[in-house]
Amino acid sequence: MVTNLSDNNSLLTEWMREIRDLSVQGDRMRFRRNLERIGEVAAYEISKLLPYNNTEVQTALGVANCSELATQPVLATILRAGMPLHQGLLNYYDKADNAFIAAYRKHHRDGSFEIVQHYVTSPSIEGRPLIIADPMLATGASLVLALQTLTENETPSQLHIVCAIACTVGVEMVARKFPSAHIWCGGIDDELTARGYIVPGLGDAGDLAYGTKQQA
16 A cells, blocks of 8 residues: 555645755755654654544543553664655654664766665564654665565564655565555655656655765
């Protein structure tokens, strides 16, 4: 299932405009904060689908019937570009456990690339909602590899994927590999370049958030 959070105009569509706009992207703090706010909106929408328990709370004047999350989710992200989006999720699920995956594209001279994943740390996800943040769902290769690693020996109760921009190619790949996943995105673009970049997209989210990098 795919939910495009820009289907209806809201403040989120304004933040999406800003993260795409070349004249605004130079403000790294604003770029990071906009990604964070998109993560917060997604966190709230996802919370409507999570299981809750009824509970009673003693107030100063009586007893109130309330609800609380039945199980805290596990929040995961792919370093480094996913950190601002992840922070938005963590702002709302402040009791959640967290998982981190370090992965990057290793480009070859012929224009092809492979996903190199060399660090994964995660709590148990068995029977718990898993929410993973990746700002750009392009080919889907890095996200699928991360999810295959996280779910190799354990099965989450729900799987939610949060991204700022998704490409239809990546959405279709994730749907094939993880048909039960729910993808939440700020926008969907149809074009993907030969080098695996989304068009119109916004550029390299990691570079825009934290500065350009050197890569051998």
